[in-house]
Amino acid sequence: MPPTGNLTFAMSSASVEEILDAFADVLRHKLEKGETVKVPHLGTFSVEHERSKVVQENNARKLLPPRDVVVFDSTQH
Amino acid sequence: MSGSFVQLIAERLEISESEAREKLDALLTELRSRAQDQRVRVPDLGWFEEREGTLTFSPSPSLRRHINQRYEGLSPQPLPPKAEPAMEDGEKSESGASPPPAQRESDESPGTDTDSEPKERTQKASRERTLDSFHLILGILLLALLSGLGWFVFNQQIPLTSGRSSGADQSAVDTTDTTLAASASAGQQESEENPRTSSSPQQPTPSDDTSASTASPRDRLNLPSGGWTIVLASTANLTRAQKIREQYEGRFADSKYFLDVLPSQVDDTKRYRVVLDQFGSKDTAFSTLERLKDTLPEGAWVLSLSARDS
Secondary structure (H helix, E strand, C coil): CCCEEECCCCCCHHHHHHHHHHHHHHHHHHHHCCCCEEECCCEEEEEEEECCEEEEECCEEEEECCEEEEEEECCCC | CHHHHHHHHHHHHCCCHHHHHHHHHHHHHHHHHHHCCCEEEECCCEEEEEECCEEEEEECHHHHHHHCHHHCCCCCEEECCCCCHHHCCHHHHHCCCCCCHHHHHHCCCCCCHHHHHHHHHHHHHHHHHHHHHHHHHHHHHHHHHHHHHHHHHHHHHHHHHCCCCCCCCHHHHHHHHHHHHHHHHHHHHHHHHCCCCCCCCCCCCCECHHHHHHCCCCCCCCHHHCCEEEEEEEECCHHHHHHHHHHHHHHCCCCCCCEEEEEEEECCEEEEEEEEEEECCHHHHHHHHHHCCCCCCCCCEEEECCCCCC
16 A cells, blocks of 8 residues: 655645645536546546446345446546 | 636636646646655545556545435445346356245346246236135025025925915005005906906806805816906015915905915016906906905906916
């Protein structure tokens, strides 16, 4: 497990927090609306729908409800 | 798309788009760099991490929850064991780990071949229930049929077993008057339609005033002899006719007249007429009716035996 840390920069702290907050806020807002977001130098974020499905766990069957998942493609187009 | 994203950042920070692009590029370059050897957390968004040379992203629980708001409240539901594991995993079905029959029935899902056996059992049970119901209804119908048959036979035997009785019940006689009054006019019409009145050939058996008084006691009509009779009552119930006959037999026990029950067919209905004696002529019958009017019911009428329906 690699170490985990918050993203910090050598730039002025105010600018870093502002750009980080704006990046997260705009991206999150777009994903919540189900839109696909292409971020330059990073990748493409999208939301895909997964239908309900039956899974088998330890001889027990479960019906999982449908859900939306965030898909990230780091390929630079 | 990218331009719009950068534009949104610029609007959010109230800076120019070029400045926003510059700061964003610096941010993402640092992020990619750090993600190569550690998980980088972006608050309220998720984690970035490079795995096998590929940058990956894991959304935060908050983001997952927000994009699934319309499915909020839904949770995994436990399901009963499958009837046939072969439905999804053929190897498991060969291992013989199939659930007990009771569980298979509870996990019944329509339209699958694996559920054919429980379905056949259900259909068989349904057929058996239907068969039992059929037998029950058949038994009830048979019982009703036998009851009706027994009632019919019992009623047919009454005339053979009933005898003369001296006990007259005046109240019961009064009830017959209604029947008499209702059919009196018809009886009169019936007798009027018969052209053979006093001119009809005299038969030795029917009585007239003189022969009736001297004739040997008689208790039954002699239909082939024809003639006339006096109808006291008419009913569709043989038992009731017998009772009326017994009532009047008590009144005429000491007289020369006899009473009988005469079956007749009237408009597809079998009726039983309680009649008094048999007379050789219409005049004799009418004179007898007139003479006995205080003893006979008010609606009594004269009937020609030669013109009978039955």
